[in-house]
Amino acid sequence: MSRRSVRTERRLFLADGPKAVEGALEVPDRVMEVFATVAAAEQHAGLLAGLPDGRVTLVESRALDLLSDSVTPAGLVAVVEHLDVPLAGALAAPLVAICADVRDPGNAGTIIRTADAAGAGGVVLAGDSVDAYNPKTVRASVGSLFHVPVAVERDPALAVRAAQEAGLTVLAAEGGGEVDLYDADELLAAPTAWLFGNEAWGLPAGLAELADHRVRIPIHGRAESLNLATAAAVCLYASARVQRG
Incomplete structure (x- = not known):
């Protein structure tokens, strides 16, 4: 989902980092899944606590690095449905x-x-x-x-x-x-x-x-x-x- 064409076709995008994930969780019905490293999941346990079982997937940091375009990935990425309105x-x-x-x-x-x-x-x-x-x-x-x-x-x-x-x-x-x-x-x-x-x-x-x-x-x-x-x-x-x- 790093390319616009893929995001548009799938109607999904990535919310990368704690602030973006926190914002995404304000519209929880649009959050498909959250990927987190073990360290990030522990650090942000309160943030992730409201998600149903199975919505949080723990992954290794190098896997998160492939999803994130941040210089210093925070270890937390949500897959979110598009939000645009008419x-x-x-x-x-x-x-x-x-x-x-x-x-x-x-x-x-x-x-x-x-x-x-x-x-x-x-x-x-x-x-x-x-x-x-x-x-x-x-x-x-x-x-x-x-x-x-x-x-x-x-x-x-x-x-x-x-x-x-x-x-x-x-x-x-x-x-x-x-x-x-x-x-x-x-x-x-x-x-x-x-x-x-x-x-x-x-x-x-x-x-x-x-x-x-x-x-x-x-x-x-x-x-x-x-x-x-x-x-x-x-x-x-x-x-x-x-x-x-």
């Missing part, structure tokens, strides 16, 4: 994030984690975005993949239109946007879908134009821009501040 399920909340062509698994996982922390109710991975179940995405989400509904949509434009039809104001995060984030509280008070683009080239002009507004984060120093995950955190927390204020 597009409508990820848009049924007053705050969501739509990622268009986000290729870096660390960024995707961090955005899922940030969306969870900010109280967002869904994340959409659209277009040519990285697989939600890429091991690095799962690890970067630090368990939040199991907390936030995530949808996968091949067409970013369709995701934007679906968000608008669901009653969400779509705000494209764009460096040249006509709205300054500091002046956007009135917009942020409404149910919102933030639209984030690719790490290198941002949002295509046509996709950004589909948004209801394009919002820029003010840059006060000499930095050219913020990286994607940081920009997403600033935007999502700006919405959370207004919506929860």
Whole structure:
């Protein structure tokens, strides 16, 4: 299950490490099996205690090393069924994030984690975005993949239109946007879908134009821009501040 094609065909992925396994066990009906070394099973006995007999398999550390892509495997890996929801399920909340062509698994996982922390109710991975179940995405989400509904949509434009039809104001995060984030509280008070683009080239002009507004984060120093995950955190927390204020 190290390859996306295999994960997609089998609808299974690996949750590697104690944090990921802990998150997975919050949806125990999706956990097919947990592989653990003897040492890890003893160290995390409390974590594994709720699993039915036969769901935990003890293996040698070198067998776990073959499953894990971590530099320092923790000796604990769960096999989990896919969790993604239909597009409508990820848009049924007053705050969501739509990622268009986000290729870096660390960024995707961090955005899922940030969306969870900010109280967002869904994340959409659209277009040519990285697989939600890429091991690095799962690890970067630090368990939040199991907390936030995530949808996968091949067409970013369709995701934007679906968000608008669901009653969400779509705000494209764009460096040249006509709205300054500091002046956007009135917009942020409404149910919102933030639209984030690719790490290198941002949002295509046509996709950004589909948004209801394009919002820029003010840059006060000499930095050219913020990286994607940081920009997403600033935007999502700006919405959370207004919506929860």
